[in-house]
Amino acid sequence: MVKRMALYLDYGATSPVRKEVLDSMLPFFSEIFGNPGSIHDMGRQAHSHIQAGREQIAHAIGASSPREILFTSSGTEANNLAIIGTALYHQKRGNHIITSSIEHPSVLEACRYLEQLGFEVTYLPVDRFGQISVLDVEQAITPKTILISVMAANNEVGTIQPIKQITQLIKDKEILFHTDAVQFFGKLPCDVEELGVDLLSIGSHKIYGPKGIGSLYVRKGVRLTPLLHGGGQERNWRPSTLNTPAIVGFGKAASLIAGELAAEKTRQEEIRDYFWRGLQQLGDVVLNGHPTDRLPNNINVSFERLEGQAILLELNRKQIFVSSGSACSAGKHLPSHVLMAMGNDLDNAYQSLRFTIGKDTTKENIDYVLSELKKITHYLKSII
Structure with a gap:
C-alpha cells in the first residue's frame, strides 16, 4: 500500500516547533x-x-x-488581561468599551463578562470583507469610553484592520487601544510604535514556538488590574512562576521569524495567490475576506452547495489537514460568527473552509491539494 503524504494546511491553528527553538529550550528542563x-x-x-x-x-x-x-500563558490570557485588567483599573473614569463583532472568542467573551459587571460594550459591524469603518469607531466614542480593542487581522478570514488609522483618531483622547495581534505577528511587520497601540497580544505557537506561552505588550505608563493574585512576578500583574523553557523558546522563535519576515511574506503571498487561482478553476468557490488587505498565508473560501465540514473530512481521509474556522471554537459545529457578521447567510457560513499555509508549504503541495479537492468536490456534487 502506498502511504499518503500528510499535508498540513492549518498553520492558523498552530505550528510545529522549529528544531532551533526546541534545541534552545531543552537545557531548561533538566539542566538550568x-x-x-x-x-x-x-x-x-x-x-x-x-x-x-x-x-x-x-x-x-x-x-x-x-x-x-x-x-502570559497564551494569547487568550493576554487578551483577557488587556481588556478586563484595563477596564477594572479605569472604571472610575468610564465604563464604555468599543470592539468589533468579529473578534476572537477570548476578546468577545471578556467583553461579555464585563457587561455582567455593568460595563457598556459597543460591538462594531464590519463590511462584507470583514473590515470595520474608522468612521464607525469615531461615532461610537463617548465621554465614558476607556478602551478600544480591535484585532490586527482576523483569525478566520485573514482580513487586516485599519489599526493605525484608529490609533491616530484617538491619539489626543484618554482612550487606550488594544489589539489582538496573535495572527498578525510573524506574518506582517508588527511594530508597536508604528501602529501606535498601548496594548498588544501575541502568542508563541503561531510562530513555530512552544504552546502555553504568550505575551502582552504594555506601553510604559499604562496600568492594569491583575486577574491573578499570588506572587509578585511580572510587576505583580501576572503572578506565577515563569515558564523558563517556553519563554526561551518563544524568544528564539520571535527572533528567527523577525529575521525572515520580509522574504517569507513575499513567498507566502505568491503561494496564497497561486492557490486562489487554482481554487477558482474548480468553479463555484467564493473568497471570504478582503481580496488584498489580508494575511499572506490565509485563504478562506466557501464551496457553493457543499458543506465545508464534509470537504474537511474527505481531505482528512487523504491526510490533508485544514480548518473550518477558529481552532478555539472547533467541535461546536456552529456557523462562523465572523462570516455571519460579514453578511453571509447560514449556507455560506457552513460551506466555508480555512486554508493557512506555513514556512514549509510549497507550490507542489498546493498542486496536490487542488487535485484532491477536484476529486472530492466532484464526488460530493454527484451525491447531492
Whole structure:
C-alpha cells in the first residue's frame, strides 16, 4: 500500500516547533531548571535567560523597553488581561468599551463578562470583507469610553484592520487601544510604535514556538488590574512562576521569524495567490475576506452547495489537514460568527473552509491539494 503524504494546511491553528527553538529550550528542563525567582546562582541563571527572551520579543515588535513585555500563558490570557485588567483599573473614569463583532472568542467573551459587571460594550459591524469603518469607531466614542480593542487581522478570514488609522483618531483622547495581534505577528511587520497601540497580544505557537506561552505588550505608563493574585512576578500583574523553557523558546522563535519576515511574506503571498487561482478553476468557490488587505498565508473560501465540514473530512481521509474556522471554537459545529457578521447567510457560513499555509508549504503541495479537492468536490456534487 502506498502511504499518503500528510499535508498540513492549518498553520492558523498552530505550528510545529522549529528544531532551533526546541534545541534552545531543552537545557531548561533538566539542566538550568532553577526557579527564576530564586536568588541563588541556578535561579539567577534562569532569570537571565528569561530577560534575554524578553529582549528578543521586545525587539521583534519594536517595543522601546523589555520591561514593556509581560509574559502570559497564551494569547487568550493576554487578551483577557488587556481588556478586563484595563477596564477594572479605569472604571472610575468610564465604563464604555468599543470592539468589533468579529473578534476572537477570548476578546468577545471578556467583553461579555464585563457587561455582567455593568460595563457598556459597543460591538462594531464590519463590511462584507470583514473590515470595520474608522468612521464607525469615531461615532461610537463617548465621554465614558476607556478602551478600544480591535484585532490586527482576523483569525478566520485573514482580513487586516485599519489599526493605525484608529490609533491616530484617538491619539489626543484618554482612550487606550488594544489589539489582538496573535495572527498578525510573524506574518506582517508588527511594530508597536508604528501602529501606535498601548496594548498588544501575541502568542508563541503561531510562530513555530512552544504552546502555553504568550505575551502582552504594555506601553510604559499604562496600568492594569491583575486577574491573578499570588506572587509578585511580572510587576505583580501576572503572578506565577515563569515558564523558563517556553519563554526561551518563544524568544528564539520571535527572533528567527523577525529575521525572515520580509522574504517569507513575499513567498507566502505568491503561494496564497497561486492557490486562489487554482481554487477558482474548480468553479463555484467564493473568497471570504478582503481580496488584498489580508494575511499572506490565509485563504478562506466557501464551496457553493457543499458543506465545508464534509470537504474537511474527505481531505482528512487523504491526510490533508485544514480548518473550518477558529481552532478555539472547533467541535461546536456552529456557523462562523465572523462570516455571519460579514453578511453571509447560514449556507455560506457552513460551506466555508480555512486554508493557512506555513514556512514549509510549497507550490507542489498546493498542486496536490487542488487535485484532491477536484476529486472530492466532484464526488460530493454527484451525491447531492
